[in-house]
Amino acid sequence: MPYVTVKMLEGRTEEQKRDLCEKVTKAVSETTGAPEENVVVFIEEMSKNHYAVAGKRFSDQ
Amino acid sequence: MPYVTVKMLEGRTEEQKRDLCEKVTKAVSETTGAPEENVVVFIEEMSKNHYAVAGKRFSDQ
Amino acid sequence: MPYVTVKMLEGRTEEQKRDLCEKVTKAVSETTGAPEENVVVFIEEMSKNHYAVAGKRFSDQ
Amino acid sequence: MPYVTVKMLEGRTEEQKRDLCEKVTKAVSETTGAPEENVVVFIEEMSKNHYAVAGKRFSDQ
Amino acid sequence: MPYVTVKMLEGRTEEQKRDLCEKVTKAVSETTGAPEENVVVFIEEMSKNHYAVAGKRFSDQ
Amino acid sequence: MPYVTVKMLEGRTEEQKRDLCEKVTKAVSETTGAPEENVVVFIEEMSKNHYAVAGKRFSDQ
Structure with a gap:
């Protein structure tokens, strides 16, 4: 604790x-006062065909 | 904003x-009044061996 | 299935x-061909002090 | 309902x-009283280079 | 590790x-072989107006 | 993009x-090279009765 998830495009x-x-x-x-050994980080990668802004996927731009 | 995640079987x-x-x-x-350019969509695909209903995975049916 | 999560500011x-x-x-x-009765929607509301863009929370703007 | 997600290292x-x-x-x-046929389980696997404790990824240890 | 999230209606x-x-x-x-002390569980509660199946919220039924 | 979620105990x-x-x-x-204005942060707070390690909730300790 805390648990941090970073979601971003692959690459x-x-x-x-x-x-x-x-x-x-x-x-x-x-900033939170939690000791470093308690902080967990997860990275989640997205591909461009699974991520859209304004209804348009990054693979279609 | 808003951020929409759609989780579904691959395929x-x-x-x-x-x-x-x-x-x-x-x-x-x-329906929310947010402009389209602010709407973000993420697609997350599941495989059949990572998804179970009633304790039974789709890959085992 | 599919499972849809919509995350947005409260209000x-x-x-x-x-x-x-x-x-x-x-x-x-x-668009997916899944029957309507299989579609699940979750709404998740955020408060303005728990949401930041460019390092600045909406409650601080 | 309920929806259970189990996130763990691949393997x-x-x-x-x-x-x-x-x-x-x-x-x-x-424990919840929900019938088994209503329980949904999702498995999410992490790779060792996408998971860190104390700032150090499992792939770097 | 593993990290388990249980999402269910409040109550x-x-x-x-x-x-x-x-x-x-x-x-x-x-079932995974992970020691009990490594297992983390998060409970997430939903209210009936934030959860819909087949397009209909539980608060509207 | 990137989207960061920080899940931690309330308080x-x-x-x-x-x-x-x-x-x-x-x-x-x-570290990612993404401009600051593209980084989004969500804070999610947990209460002590909804968070358990080793099968024991923080509210029960």
């Missing part, structure tokens, strides 16, 4: 994902 | 998913 | 929410 | 997933 | 929710 | 939540 590198988990954990810990 | 065609995003966006916009 | 009327469920169900059924 | 066998759906459905039905 | 007693967490944790542990 | 102050949204947005933007 980031492993290095970006590693840094994302590290930096988000620090940001959550510093 | 729909790209055309069906495209129409789904378009029609759901219109339906949400018309 | 819509009961009539808007009723129409939302009705219209979204029709849109999902028509 | 369980089909037999484990089948038993998981069966046993969780029974547990939910017995 | 269960505290005793039912306590038993639900206990029994679901056991069921998940026994 | 943080408005100032903590404001800082959380700000700092998490920066962390996500810096």
Whole structure:
């Protein structure tokens, strides 16, 4: 606790994902007071044909 | 805003998913008053071995 | 199946929410081929202090 | 209803997933009073590079 | 890990929710092999006006 | 995009939540390359009777 889910388009590198988990954990810990070892991060990737804004999928643009 | 997630079994065609995003966006916009450009749609597909009703997975039926 | 979640700011009327469920169900059924009786809709409301874009909460704007 | 989502690292066998759906459905039905045929279970699998505790991904350990 | 979310209509007693967490944790542990101390359960309650099947909310039936 | 959900026990102050949204947005933007204005943060609060670890709810400890 806390549990953080980051949902984003696929395509980031492993290095970006590693840094994302590290930096988000620090940001959550510093602002909520929860110790870093209690912060959990989940990454969820979306493909462009499963994500639409204004009714239009990113794969159709 | 609003954010809509549609979770369903895999297997729909790209055309069906495209129409789904378009029609759901219109339906949400018309009924909530949010402009269409603010409506976000996420599609999440399930496989038959990860979905169960009454304790029985679809892959086991 | 399908399962639809609509996440939006609180404040819509009961009539808007009723129409939302009705219209979204029709849109999902028509485009996916799933019968209307199988479509499930969940509404999730957010308060303005729990929703931020660009790092700024709606309650702080 | 109820709707149960089990999120876990990938790697369980089909037999484990089948038993998981069966046993969780029974547990939910017995304790909530909902009939088993109304209980829905979704399994969501995570890969080790998308899951971090204490800022460190399981793929980096 | 695993993380279990149970989404259901509001109205269960505290005793039912306590038993639900206990029994679901056991069921998940026994079938996945994860130790009980690693199993996390979240309960999410829905109100009848935020839940629809076949386009009709439970508050409208 | 990206969409970040932070799920945590209720009880943080408005100032903590404001800082959380700000700092998490920066962390996500810096590590993924997404501009800050595209980052969305949702806060979801849990009560102690709806959150269990090892089968035991926080309200029962």
